[in-house]
Amino acid sequence: MTQEIKVNEAVEVSNSTDVVLRLAGESGEGVVSLGDLTVQMLVQMGLDIYTFQTFPAEIKGGTVMYQIRATESTTLSHGDAVDVFVALNRDGFSLFGDSLRENGILVYDSDVFTPDSDAGRTEYALPISTLALNEKQAVRSRVSPEQLKRLPPPKNIVGLGALLRLVNAPLEPAEQYVKDLFARKGDAIVEMNISALHSGARHISEQIESTGKRAPKVTPRFDMPKRLTLNGNQMLAMGAISAGCRFYSGYPITPATEIMEFLAKELPRFGGSAVQAEDEISALGMCLGSSYAGVKTMTASSGPGISLMVEMINLAGQSELPVVIVDVQRGGASTGMPTKTSQGDLNLALYGVHNESPRIVIAPTSVTDCFWTAVDAFNLAEAYQCPVILLSDQALATRKSTIEHPDLTQLEIIERLKPEAEDILKNGYLRFLDTPSGISPMSIPGMPGAQYVNTGIEHDEAGDPGYTPELATVSKEKRFRKLETCRIEQGSKFVRYFVGRDEAMIESIQDTDVGVIAFGSTEGVIREASQRAINEGFSVAHMHVRLLNPLPIAQIEQFASKCKTVLIPELNFSGQFANWLRVNTEIEFETHHKDEGLPFIPNEIYQKITSLAVS
């Protein structure tokens, strides 16, 4: 009984909401819809959401897991231990149950299985199918036989009612939601669902009364202004449209397809088009053609597709064509683990090329940042006339987050440098004019007198082929000079510093014990972990790098010089970012890298930080 008291104490100590829910079960059996419903309810209660989903690769079958963390302030990660685990089948629990906190609560579908008992945790049986079927039976006289046949028992709503009661949340927002959702299906269906909601809640209430154990309380905040709830893929697609992307071509691949689905629907409304290509080579080929013709363009894929695009990326680098290539990284080599996450394509993004041609590599750090990084990607591609590879990942792409509407007045759009008609008339036109910045005015078809051949062959300023040693040297230096220009102009804009959760100025970071340098989707989890360490008296700072090539070397070395120990955590097998830092900088550091298909959790980074601080 001592554990029971601990749980209750925890609830009382914590005034603000911070609860981690995890749902697992057979794919296609309602886990995702129950998760989505729960997210909607929590959002309506004014809470901040951060989800993590992991799917089986099968179309139907296999185990799907949906984790939701709801907090009162900004949620930075999907959390550590799970407070409430909802297991819709035995496999779901055995695969994903180990993260349930020792004194956590397990709700299981008692129509499907009974878990082996465990002394520490509290178990609530919820016969979801039976309860849902009862609700359906109750309205059978009020609907037509036809409708009855097609009416699914309201299992998700029963589950939702149980979950809400378990976290001591009010049912009213859910009632209203159910009314709106089923209004067009008639009173009987609305009433069935409301009754189902209460049935799930009641079933849990009865058990809570006997055990006295409840999960951390969810406190609604109804005064919240409206916010956006969406995932990284959606936010990235919206960033692309906002940046002026008007042509997209891609080939379906997990977990990037959603970007194309979004753009195929939205682009025509903005005067643009999307085309599904026959393969990734063709997809990027169409994009290069479109960019050459003067239209901003993007493709998105994942590792296997990016591998196919490598030759085209090189062509874009060599012939100085702006284009944005999104790599939503997934787990494993070759086919690997398509539905899992990784940061394993950094090497591919940096080095995936025969010989050498310039490209820019950037990585978004959060769902909000997916928007701004997409905008940045287009601006950098246009400004420096080269391919920009944007490294997202599965966890970020499918992560639902509540975020503020991006401030569109901050939207700054850069267009490529174009030749002036007068200049062409007076001086003729050289497409690859050697300039101090390396950037040459780029004509587009239709401009009189500015014709040129865009080519991957080594070429002179006019674009005419040439193989002399002098030309080979001068041309390559010219193209790579753009990256140096980019490093100087952009380096400081693409790094962020944090002390704990909060963004900080570099000047405020002094004599720090542990400095964390990382990239990509790990920003939130590192902020949360370092805040925890700081709360316990450790000295920690954090630098997140959004521009990976050209690397902001000066900024990285400056930050590292203020830290006794530097930690480089990343989600890949060999420590690709650490190796990239070894190539480019003089700094020394400790590494933490692994490639299991799952994102970091705060505790893991916290442990690493604190072990380095004391050693």
Next chain:
Amino acid sequence: MAQAAEIVQVFQPKDYKSDLKPIWCAGCGDFGVLNALYKAMAACNLDPNNTVVVSGIGCSSRLPGFVSTYGFHGVHGRALPIATGIKLARPELNVIVVGGDGDGYSIGAGHLPHCARRNPDITYLIMNNNVYGLTKGQVSPTSTIPLISLQSKQDPKRWKTTPYGSTEDPIDPIVQAIAHDISFVARGFSYKPNQLADLLTQGIRHKGFALIDAFSPCPTFNQDQTDEFYKERTYDVPLDHDPTNKLKAFELALSDEGFPIGLIYKKERKVSVQDELAFLRESAVPQSLDQMFAHFMS
């Protein structure tokens, strides 16, 4: 001044010549094809400023450098996707794709049926010399000496990469093109330049994807399919041939009497991707960025 009529510039074939001299061997069939192309562009009065010639890699793919229009010399086998992208981005541009048989029928073959499905308004000119010339004499997908079997002890054509004979049947580009339902399929011959210019003119004017396969013999690496070989085996498509009849087109293409030169298959009123996408854009209800975000607000 107010009455001044709009002056329409008239282009001559020479207006399409660039300052670069072709890198081709003396006697290369591609010279004839290039001249036919200059003539066809003049016949269609294409403005060089509004025309893009796209190619892949190979001897013939160097052609964009020899014309005064805009050009895109891409990577091996990928000219069609690049050209499609240009046309979809800027439907008002004239887009002509050129390349060889290796580029179009081997490494790039996967794009052909899909370009046929999309039917963009572009013209694809293939200079077919039945050999890999730039890499100096290897078997190509149209290398045409048929092989029954290595075991038959016949004297097979020995290419450099198939020193004991090729074990693969050649592709018939015309039969394949009809099967893909490419909306304009013609065959030309570089030694019949006026006829080829006429076919190219028709192809450029055709609204949709036009494929013109032109025999363009390689005097350096192919001593079998020479200009003489084709002069003996080509004949004009009969005047009574109905190119809109798909079965008759197959019949003509499959005939073993030699190689018919002319328009072999044509499909009118086939939907074209750039028109479909333009329709989508024009019929969509315009949306602001704020409206797009509003779908996700709660």
